[in-house]
Amino acid sequence: LSGFKYIVVGAGLFGTTVAERIASDMGLPVAIVDRRDHIGGNCHSVTDADTGIECHVYGTHIFHTKRRRVWDWITQFTQFNSYRHKVLTRYDGRVFPMPINLTTINSFYGIDLAPSEVEAFVLAEAARDRVEEPANLEEKAISLVGRPLYEAFIRGYTLKQWETDPKNLPAEVITRLPFRHSREVDYFTDPWQGIPLGGYAEMFKAIHAHENIHVFLNTDYFAVRDMIPADATVIYTGPVDRYFENRFGELAWRTIDFEREVHPVSDYQGTSVMNYADPDTPWTRIHEYRHLHPERDYKAGGTVTFKEFSRHAAGQDDPYYPVNTPADIERLEQYRQLSETETNVLFGGRLGGYKYLDMDTTILAALEMFDEKIKR
């Protein structure tokens, strides 16, 4: 690393975007170190050995954006397929569209409302419980959609996702529960959406192919930090608390465990992601990756699924979703202030900022960091 003036920690989307800009816009060499044995961070994909189906190792990733700058940047390296994401949820032995829409409501209640009738119906349902000043997430949700829809679609899923009864979560977590008056089932409304045609692994390979980009895998920043020249600029996309040796305490994360299963059928659940809303089903979702590539001619007679289980992250667990308790928010502010005093180190990405970021937001933040703080 001794010859590099720019060193990026983390080969995920944030680090990759910054490195690509340094390599092509500034025309300078840049090193990327990542502790994992692959590039792409949490967007990484692999071809399943048994079925030949491309799997997203860290959970389903659908690219979607309304930002032209992001779209123009990413499409230099990949084309996207025509996949449009739809989420279904299984509750009490039946399947419903999510987010809650006209079809969900009609089929849940066994009625036949028109779009113009749904608002008044939901308001009347909500009014039955007469929650005036919601004191917690449960009361807030009931005040917005009524108890039956809350108990079916929100209570169990929230309990599993956060291991906390919604009664013990703050009301402010939701300001408005989106339910659709139409039968629209597309999960995202962005003009540009899809899955990279060749998959995420190939997309990252194409970006990293630039001759100025030098990748060092299986390399933990903290093991090599002493080799970094004092005048080099470091772009750090690892966990911010770890950078400062957890001086103000650890920031809390949720992690995910996946259970891979191969089934001897061509289609296991008829969709890419099925949520499980019943509290007594231990998993939160099942991902079936073959559906993400309708354009591919995958072999019939075999499909692979990943069952997703959510729990509190501890020790070496991969961080997935920031918990954001009031104590976390306070700690984060302390880390943020400290990181501003660090010379020659820029912090970014979902781990460096302790923030859930969609892929397009990640790219935009990285492009802006490059423009404002790196480009000379």
Ligand code: FDA
């Ligand atoms: P990312 O975590 O990808 O990369 C950070 C890298 O830093 C990692 O590779 C890590 O190994 C490395 N690192 C950390 N510490 C290090 C150290 N000490 N030394 C060396 N390397 C170190 N977004 C979207 O738009 N559509 C979607 O459908 C989804 N789906 C989705 C599902 C799930 C379950 C999650 C949790 C997230 C999503 N996302 C998403 C969000 C998406 O994953 C996110 O935008 C990107 O991964 C962010 O990229 P980063 O580079 O910030 O982090």
